Amino acid sequence: MGTLLILNAKIVNENTITESDIYIRSGRIEKIGKNLSSMKVANVLDVKGKFVMPGMIDDQVHFREPGKEHKGTMKSESRAAVAGGVTTFFDMPNTLPHVLNSEILEEKMAIAEHSSIANYSFYHGSSNDNLENIKLIDPQSCCGLKIFMGSTNGNVLIDDKSSLSEIFKSAPLLIATHCEDTPIIVENQENYRQIYGDDVPISLHPKIRSEEACFSSTSLAIELAKEHDTRLHILHISTAKEIELFSDVAIADKKITTEVGAHYLTFSDEDYDTKGTLMKCNPAIKSAIDRAALFQGLLDGHLDVIGTDHSPHLLSEKQGNYFDIPAGMPMVQHALPALLEHYQDGLFSLEFIAEKTSHAVAECFDIKERGYIREGYWADLVVIDLENGFVGDKNNVLSKCAWTPFDGFDFRSSVYATIVNGDLVYINGKVRTGTLGKRVEFDREALS
Numbered sequence: 001m002g003t004l005l006i007l008n009a010k011i012v013n014e015n016t017i018t019e020s021d022i023y024i025r026s027g028r029i030e031k032i033g034k035n036l037s038s039m040k041v042a043n044v045l046d047v048k049g050k051f052v053m054p055g056m057i058d059d060q061v062h063f064r065e066p067g068k069e070h071k072g073t074m075k076s077e078s079r080a081a082v083a084g085g086v087t088t089f090f091d092m093p094n095t096l097p098h099v100l101n102s103e104i105l106e107e108k109m110a111i112a113e114h115s116s117i118a119n120y121s122f123y124h125g126s127s128n129d130n131l132e133n134i135k136l137i138d139p140q141s142c143c144g145l146k147i148f149m150g151s152t153n154g155n156v157l158i159d160d161k162s163s164l165s166e167i168f169k170s171a172p173l174l175i176a177t178h179c180e181d182t183p184i185i186v187e188n189q190e191n192y193r194q195i196y197g198d199d200v201p202i203s204l205h206p207k208i209r210s211e212e213a214c215f216s217s218t219s220l221a222i223e224l225a226k227e228h229d230t231r232l233h234i235l236h237i238s239t240a241k242e243i244e245l246f247s248d249v250a251i252a253d254k255k256i257t258t259e260v261g262a263h264y265l266t267f268s269d270e271d272y273d274t275k276g277t278l279m280k281c282n283p284a285i286k287s288a289i290d291r292a293a294l295f296q297g298l299l300d301g302h303l304d305v306i307g308t309d310h311s312p313h314l315l316s317e318k319q320g321n322y323f324d325i326p327a328g329m330p331m332v333q334h335a336l337p338a339l340l341e342h343y344q345d346g347l348f349s350l351e352f353i354a355e356k357t358s359h360a361v362a363e364c365f366d367i368k369e370r371g372y373i374r375e376g377y378w379a380d381l382v383v384i385d386l387e388n389g390f391v392g393d394k395n396n397v398l399s400k401c402a403w404t405p406f407d408g409f410d411f412r413s414s415v416y417a418t419i420v421n422g423d424l425v426y427i428n429g430k431v432r433t434g435t436l437g438k439r440v441e442f443d444r445e446a447l448s
Helices: 074-083 102-113 131-135 161-170 182-196 202-208 211-228 269-279 288-300 335-344 350-365
Strands: 003-013 016-025 028-033 043-046 051-054 056-061 086-091 119-124 144-149 175-179 232-234 256-261 305-307 381-385 414-420 423-427
Touching: 003 350, 003 381, 016 350, 043 423, 051 350, 056 074, 056 305, 056 335, 056 350, 074 086, 074 102, 074 414, 074 423, 086 414, 102 119, 131 161, 144 161, 144 211, 161 211, 175 211, 182 202, 182 211, 202 269, 211 232, 211 256, 256 288, 288 350, 305 335, 305 350, 335 350, 335 381, 335 414
Parallel strands: 003 043, 003 051, 056 086, 086 119, 119 144, 144 175, 175 232, 232 256, 256 305
Antiparallel strands: 003 016, 016 028, 051 381, 381 414, 414 423
16 A cells, blocks of 8 residues: 545545545545645546546445355455445355354455455354354454345255344344245245246246245344344345335434345346346346336435345356256446446436445445545545446456356446555456455444
8 A cells, every 4th residue: 555646536425526636545545635736646546537436335245255166256256346346345154164153254254355356344144053153243343144034045044933033132233134935935936837847937037036025024024123123234125015114214313224236226027038047136136117116215215225246156057947047146347337327317316326335335334434435534436437338248257257147238337447445456447456455344332
C-alpha cells in the first residue's frame, strides 16, 4: 500500500453525486476534495469524469473452496469479483468440509488470506446437531450464521423445527437464511415426475420450487425471529407474495432484513426457453410479475440489499435431466453491469445502486469502516463507465467454470477500474496481481 490520487471523479455516495478528487494513503481514504492534483503521490488515476462508487459488498457467494476446487477457488472467483466491481464477499459454509465449527472457519480464512484479491468473510454453518458450536461463535469473527431452511445441494439442511427454534434462540450474531419448504418441493417434484419421469422440463422449475414453498419457509423464519428477538437476514427473496411480510422502515430500525439477487432482477420465467438449465437456481427465478414486484420492493424499502448468490458449476454439470442438474450460476463478474442496465433504463439511480449494493450491506452486517466513500474508511472503490459498454462473452469469464448466463448480452455500461484497500486491482479489462484483500472486521457485540 502506498499513495493513490484519483482525479476528476464523480463520486456517488450517500445519496449524492459530487465532483471531486480522492487521496488515498496506506489503504484508506485520507482526503476528499477538489483540486488535489498538486499533491505528491506515488500513483495517479485520472478517471476523467467517470463515476466512482463504493465497491459492491456481496453478501452471498459460493466460491467452492475448500473441497470443490474444480468449480472455483478463492483466487479464481475473487478475480472475477473485482472485474465486476465487487470488492468484498461473504462466502457460504457448504464447502467440504462444511464450516460447522470455528476451527474450520479459521482454516477457510487462512485460504483466503493467501489467495483472495477481494476482501472476505465467511458464514459459520449450522446443522441439526452443532448448537453448542453455534453458541461459541465470536460475533466479530465472521459475517453471520447461515441456516439452510429448505432443500439444498449440500447436507446442511435443517429440517427439524425444534433445532431451528434453539438456534434462533441461541445464535450470538446475525442469522442469514435460505428459505424454501422442503415437503412442498418434494410433493411438487413427485407430481411432475409422475407425468414426465426424469425428463421434467426446466420451465417447471418455478412450479416445483414454488411461491408457496418460499412463502411458507420465509413465514416460519420470521415467526421464529420474532419469537426469539433474533437478528434475521433472509437471502434471495424471489416472489411478490413474500414482500408483504417485510417492513419498509429504515434499516437501522429493522431486526429482519432481506436480500434480492441481481439475477432475479434480470431474468424471468420467460427466459427458460432460451437459457434452459443454465438458469436453474434455488429459489427458482419466477414470473415477470414477481420480478416487477422485487423492483418495487427495493424502491419502497421493503427489500434491503442486492447480492449475487454467485454459484459456479462446470458447464458439463449443467447438462442432463432436471433432477441431476445443480442449481446456481456465476454472477460476480456481471451483476453490477446488469444493475447498471436498470440505471440506463431509468429504473434505478446510481445513488440507489450504491445504497443497495454497499451502504445497506455495511449497515445490515455492522461492517467496520467499509461500504461508504468517507475520509478514514478503507478505499474500496469501483469506477464505472456509463458511456462504454461491452458484450458478455464466455471467453472473457474469469470464474473457473468458464461460462456466463450473459453470453452475448450487450451491456451499455462497464466496470473501468476496481480498487481494494487502496490498491488498483483491476483496470480496463485486466486484473492486476500482487495484492491481496483483507479479512472484514465488524463493529458489533454478541446478541443477548
